Amino acid sequence: MTTYIIRRLIMMIPILFGISVISFAIMYAAPGKPTVMDLDPDISVEAREAQMERLGLNDPPHIQYINWMSNVVKGDFGTSFTKKQPVRDMIADRLPNTLILMIFSTILAIIVAIPFGVLSATKQYSKLDYGVTMTSFLGLATPNFWLGLMLIMLFSVQLGWTPVGGVSTLGADFSLLDRLHHLILPAIVLATADMAGLTRYTRSSMLEVVKQDYIRTARAKGFRESTVIYKHGLRNGLIPIITIFGLMLPTFIGGSVIVEQLFSWPGIGKLFIDATFERDYPVIMAITMFGAVLTVIGNLIADILYAVLDPRIEY
Amino acid sequence: MSTLLQVKNLKTHFFSKNKVLPVVDGVDFEVKKGETLAIVGESGSGKSITSLSIMGLVPKPGGKTVDGEIIFDGTDLLQLSENEMFKVRGNEIAMIFQEPMTSLNPVLTIGEQITEVLIYHKKMSKKEARQKAVELLKIVGFARAEEILDDYPHRLSGGMRQRVMIAMAMSCDPKLLIADEPTTALDVTVQAQILELMKELSEKFDSSIILITHDLGVVAELADRVIVMYGGQVVEETGIVELFDNPLHPYSKGLLGSVPKLDEEKERLSSIGGNVPSPDNFPKGCRFVTRCEHAMEKCLTEQPELKEIYPGRKSRCFLHDEGGNE
Structure with a gap:
C-alpha cells in the first residue's frame, strides 16, 4: 500500500508538469495584456512598454514558462502584477475561507444525499422516491448563480435572515455563530448540484446492492431492515460512490468561483475571477495549479478509499 | 416422531398490473422433528417461493402470502408480527442458499x-x-x-x-434448516462433501431439514421423505425409497425417467416434453395436463385432489381413481 501511494505520488509529477504547460499556453494565447487593465488611460505607450519589459512579458513564451517554472520549483509563485504582493501570501490568506466553504458544503452534500439516496432506493417507486428524484433533477438543472441570487433575494433581502455576503460581520469580533450565519447560504448553493448528483448515484448504487444475494442472507439471519440496509448494504453501495466523490473534489473549486463571486466571499474562487479579469498571470497560474493538484489528489484519495472499503481490492 | 412444521393450504401469489400469479397455490406438507424432507421440482414449480414463504421473505413488492397456515412448533408464523418474525429467522429457522459465491x-x-x-x-x-x-x-x-x-x-x-x-x-442451533439448492453451484466432488456435512450436522444438532433441489441424486443422498411440486402444487408426497421404486404421479415418473441409470443401456435419456406452464397460464384442470402422456378428457376440466393412495403416500392424479395406475 505504501509503495503504491509513493508510486502514485511520483506519477503526479509528469501529470502536473503537463497540466502546467497546457494551462500556460492557453493563458498566453488568451487575448489581453496585464498592462491593459492598469489604471490610468493617460499612461504613455512608452511607460506601458517599460512595464511589459520589467515584468518579463516581452520574452518569448517558452522563456517565460521556464522562468516561471524554475521559480515554482523553488516554491516561489511570483508576485501579483496588480496587487504587488507575493502570490503565495495572497493564496494563503484566502485558502482557509475557501476550504471552510468547501468542507462545509461537502459535509452538507453528503449528509443530505446519502440518506435520501438510500431511502429512494429502498422505497423504489414510492412517492418519496419520486419526490427525491424530482428534487434532485431540479437541483441538477438549476444553475448555481441563479439559485444563489434567488436565495439572497428571499433570505437576505426579503426576510433579512441571512447576510448578503462576506465571511463575517465587518468590524465585529470573531464569533462562530456569526461565521456560520455567513456560511450557510453560500454552502447550500455550492452543495446543491453535487448533492443532487450524489443522491442519484447513491440511489442507483443501492438499487443494485439490495438485489444482491448477501442482502437476502442478512434478512434470513433475522436482522431488522435498518441493519440489513445500513450494515450490509451501504458499505457495498458506497464503493462506486467513492469514485464520484474523488471527482467531485476539484469541481468545488470551479463551483466556488461562482459562489464566492456571488456572495463576495474572499476565497480562492473570487481571487481567481479577479485575477483573470486583470490578466494577473502569476495568480492565475498558481490557482490553476492548485486546482490541478486537488484533482490529482482527489483521484488518489478515491483509489485509497477503495482499498479501505473493499477488501477485494489490494495494491 | 412429533411434527415440527405443518404447512397447510399455503398460497403465495405475485401481483403485478392487473395480473395475479399463483406461484404457490395451495401447498400442504409437514416436517417431523429430525427429519429431512426434500422438495423436488423443475424451475418455476414454486419450491423456492414455498421456502421463502416459510421464512416470511417473499420478494417484495409484488409477492404476498395470501392464504394458509404455517404452523411451526405450535405457532402459526403467518400470524406473527414482523417483530416476532425477527426472532424466528436465523434463530429457529435458518436458511442456506444456492449461490455461496454471492x-x-x-x-x-x-x-x-x-x-x-x-x-x-x-x-x-x-x-x-x-x-x-x-x-x-x-x-x-x-x-x-x-x-x-x-x-x-x-x-x-x-x-x-x-x-x-x-x-x-x-x-443458533435452529430447529429447522432450509437449504435451497445448496449444492447446485458447486463442483461434483465438493457436492458430496457438503451433503455429507449437512447429514452429519442435522444428526448432531437434531434439526430438521427442508431440502429444495431439482437434483434427484441429492434427494437420494439426504432425504427421508420427498414432496414433488409442479405448477405451485404438491403432486406427490412419498418416502424416499418408494419414490425411486415406484413413483405414483406421471410427473414423478417423468422426472425419474430423465435420470441416467448405470445398469441400463439407452441411447437417449427420456425427457418430459414441453415446459412448466407459467403461473399466469396454468391449465384449468390438472396443471400437468399439457405434458402428461396419460391425459384424459377429465384432466382438462377438473383439478385432481392430493389423495392418500397408500399409507403415507399421496398423489394428485385421476389415474388412481380409474385404477389405471398398477
Missing part, C-alpha cells in the same frame, strides 16, 4: 458475519461469539478456524463458502 457479504469478514448472528440472537458478548464461531468453523471442517475468521469471503472457494454459510445457519 451469498456472503464481500466487505465483512467471515468472523463478523458469523458472530453478528450470535450477538443478535443469543445476546453473546463479542468474545463469546468469536469463540463459538471458531467452534462452528471447526465443526464444518476448517482446520485453521481462527485464521479464517479474519478473512474476507473472496479468499475462499465455493465449497468453503458454503461451509461458512452452513456454520452461520447452524450457529
